[in-house]
Each structure stands twice: as structure tokens, then as C-alpha cells.
Amino acid sequence: MKQITALELNYLVKEFQFLINAKIDKIYQPDKKTFLLYFHVPNKGKYILKIILPSLIFLTEYKQIIEASGQYSMFLRKYLNNARLKSIKQLESERILEFLFEKKQKYYLIVELFSKGNLILCDKKRIIINPLEIQKWKDRTIRKGETYIYPKKEYNFFKISQLRLKQFLEKTNKDKLVTALATDLGLGGIYAEEICKIGNIDKNILPKEASSKKIINALKKLLDKKQVYSKEIDQLILTQPKPKTNYEKQLQKLKKILKKQESRINEINIKIKENKEKAELIYNNYKLINEILTEIKKARNKYSWQEIKAKLKGHKIIKDINEKESKIIIDI
Numbered sequence: 292m293k294q295i296t297a298l299e300l301n302y303l304v305k306e307f308q309f310l311i312n313a314k315i316d317k318i319y320q321p322d323k324k325t326f327l328l329y330f331h332v333p334n335k336g337k338y339i340l341k342i343i344l345p346s347l348i349f350l351t352e353y354k355q356i357i358e359a360s361g362q363y364s365m366f367l368r369k370y371l372n373n374a375r376l377k378s379i380k381q382l383e384s385e386r387i388l389e390f391l392f393e394k395k396q397k398y399y400l401i402v403e404l405f406s407k408g409n410l411i412l413c414d415k416k417r418i419i420i421n422p423l424e425i426q427k428w429k430d431r432t433i434r435k436g437e438t439y440i441y442p443k444k445e446y447n448f449f450k451i452s453q454l455r456l457k458q459f460l461e462k463t464n465k466d467k468l469v470t471a472l473a474t475d476l477g478l479g480g481i482y483a484e485e486i487c488k489i490g491n492i493d494k495n496i497l498p499k500e501a502s503s504k505k506i507i508n509a510l511k512k513l514l515d516k517k518q519v520y521s522k523e524i525d526q527l528i529l530t531q532p533k534p535k536t537n538y539e540k541q542l543q544k545l546k547k548i549l550k551k552q553e554s555r556i557n558e559i560n561i562k563i564k565e566n567k568e569k570a571e572l573i574y575n576n577y578k579l580i581n582e583i584l585t586e587i588k589k590a591r592n593k594y595s596w597q598e599i600k601a602k603l604k605g606h607k608i609i610k611d612i613n614e615k616e617s618k619i620i621i622d623i
Contacts, residue, residue: 293524294346295404296479297384301449301514303348304381304388306521310338313376315392318368320361324408327355330376341525344423345408348388350521363410363423370398370412370420383447384477401439413439448476448510457503468501469494486510576623583609583621 295303313330316337320326324344331337341351374392382389386404391397397415410423417439426433431440446459465471472483487494490509492501573580590599596614603609611620 295348295386296482297381297386297448297477298479298482298513300348300381300386300388300404302516303521304379306350307340307379309335310340310376311378313338315371315374315376318360318364318371319355319357320364321355321357323361326364326410327351327357342402342410344402344410345404345406347524348402348404349524351525352522353525363421366421367400367410367412370394371400374398382441384444384449385441387441399439401441403441409433411439444477446476448478449514451507451510453503453507456507460498460501460503460506463498465498467495468492468498471498472506482513486513489513572623579608579623580621583619587612587619 310330310332313332315328316331317329318326319329326342326344328340328342329337330340339351339354340348342348371392371394374394376390377393377397378389378391380389381387388402388404390400390402392400398420399413399415399417401409401411401413403409403411407424407426409426411433412420412422414420419433419435419437419439421435422433424433425435428442431442433439446455451459459476460468460471463471463475465475469480469483469487472478472486473480476483478486484494486492486506486509489512490502490505492505492509587599590602594602596612600612603612608621608623609619610622612618613620
């Protein structure tokens, strides 16, 4: 699944601004990592914001049949149902969105779209009321009662100055400009390539050899582009194979078991047929088989197995004797 970049998130935040002053009607959680927020926008109607952790957030036009809703959505409803959305913003150049809701009190719903992803509900002071998942990092902890702190990059490419960019280019240890812009600055591969293309800059040069002025100008042009991503993402998700429901998973599992059982039954039927044929042969040749066993038993009193085998070599009916397993192989 596509992983949203910080730059794409910036475009989406601009798109989402029409949701300001909308009320939340419903919140659903079709599975552990997917959330649907139903908004009612005054004079415009209903809109659905879909969150798929840790990858995507977008407006969707497609209503989803919900078999059951998860516990965290039930928790969110308690605080956010009928709450009015007051602001949406991206935290610097991180893949984090902060929604401010107001009901009787103010609440922050924070969406983290990196690593494992997370949803975090905080009070007006950003004290965590409850996260979707408790997560522990080297420099921060996401759990109830903690103050929400987000991981800040050293450089915010939305507000970086030419001087700071020059410092970044000299400091990075990457051996290619495009790699430094993509990873260390956090633009992602596609947009790092785009900046080099817009600025007519060799993407493979050492970062310290690049013109900070050209990069700044190219970055500004890229940020000024008006792009709407929700419809594209929505269509992309729609054309992907849909995850199986619990019923479909169970049905598939039962079909596999049934197929194995049918195969086993066929094997048993084949063995039954073979054993029946063997039993009929033994029954029809009982007198002959009994005589052979009687003669072998008498010979055993006088001769060794090696001598008996030597005497029976080339016998028309008795083909072999396995004394260790007490078997006599005959051809009837």
C-alpha cells in the first residue's frame, strides 16, 4: 500500500480545510487500523474521512458496509460525537496531523502516519486521554497520562531558510543529493527527484556541491503547486483487492479443510478397493496358500532359511522370503 509523504500530507491538509466547523456524526473502526470519520459540513452535506494506519488519510466517496466497529472507535464516540472541528494542521514537516475538536471541552485527535501508526486522543493541554496503541520510543512514550510530544526533525523543509539548507547540505553524510533530500530532509524519493528536475540540478552530485539557492527556489515551486490527492488515493484503494471479511476468511478455511478431507477419503477408498481385491485372491487361493505355508513350516524344521531360499530359487509361485519380517511373497 502507498505510504503518504509529508509533502502529500501538506497538500491534503489544504484540501481538508473546508471541514472546519463541521460536526462529527459517526466514527467507525472496520478493523484494527482503519477508521472512518463521518462529518456533516454546514450547507454541503456529509463527508467521510478515512484513516488507514500507518499509511494514508483521505476523503472517500465510498460508503463501507461495517460488520462491527472496534473498541477504540467506541471510545472516540464518547468524546467526539457531535463535536465541532475547529482546526486541522500538520505538525511541521512530520507525517502527523492534529485535529482540534470542541464540544463542552476541547480535544486533540492526533494521527501519526509513520512507523506502526497511531491515533491519540488528548485533552486541551495535550495530556493523553487514551491512545489506540501504547508505544515506547527512545525519547518519548505514548500512553495514558503522558504529555503528547511528537518527534521533531532537525530541519523543517516547509520553513527552511537558505542558510539552514546550506548547513544541512554540508552536514549530511549521504553521497548523493537526491538521497539526502529524500531521507535526511524527509521529502521522499519522488519529490526529491522532482526538486532536482525543477531546479535543473544533477541529482547524483555530492550534497555539499549543490546550490542551496537553486534547491530553495525549486522547493518553493513544488510547495506552491495546488494538488488534490483524496480522489486519486480513493480510486487507488478502490481498485485494490478488498480485504476478506471474517466470514469469507472462515469460509475459505473450511473449504481448504473440506478439500483435504475429500482427498483423504479418496485415498482410503482406493486402499479399501485394493485390500478387497487382495482378500478375494486369498480366499480363492486359500488351499494353495495353506499348502505352501505348511510345506515351508516342515522345511524349517530341517533346513536353514538360506537353504530353503536356495531350494526355492526359480519357483513359479514363491518369489521371495523375508525371514526378519516373517513374510512370504507369492505370485497368484
